[in-house]
Amino acid sequence: MEYVEVLLPTVVVAIIFFFVIRALFNADRNEREAQAEVFEEHGINSAPTANSAKSTEEKREDTTSNSSDKANNE
Structure with missing residues (x-):
């Protein structure tokens, strides 16, 4: 027990x-x-995949880093 x-x-x-x-x-x-x-x-042809979400996130990071680089250069 x-x-x-x-x-x-x-x-x-x-x-x-x-x-x-x-x-x-x-x-x-x-x-x-x-x-x-x-x-x-x-x-719609296909549902969004994890890769497309990742590429969207990478694009956001690129634009964020580009804008911060421009601010640093000025």
């Missing part, structure tokens, strides 16, 4: 963790499916 008392909290937390993570994955999958349907309905 001692072993059950010691291990029970860990097992309960592990089970809760499993269901939370599973719910997150299901929500993400459902969101991606809904997004794909919207893109399909509006005739």
Whole structure:
């Protein structure tokens, strides 16, 4: 009985963790499916990818560094 008392909290937390993570994955999958349907309905070729988001971020950094360089040169 001692072993059950010691291990029970860990097992309960592990089970809760499993269901939370599973719910997150299901929500993400459902969101991606809904997004794909919207893109399909509006005739958009493809959804934005991580690479396009990264390139957008890089463009922002480039313009920020360019404006700060101009300010330093003046």
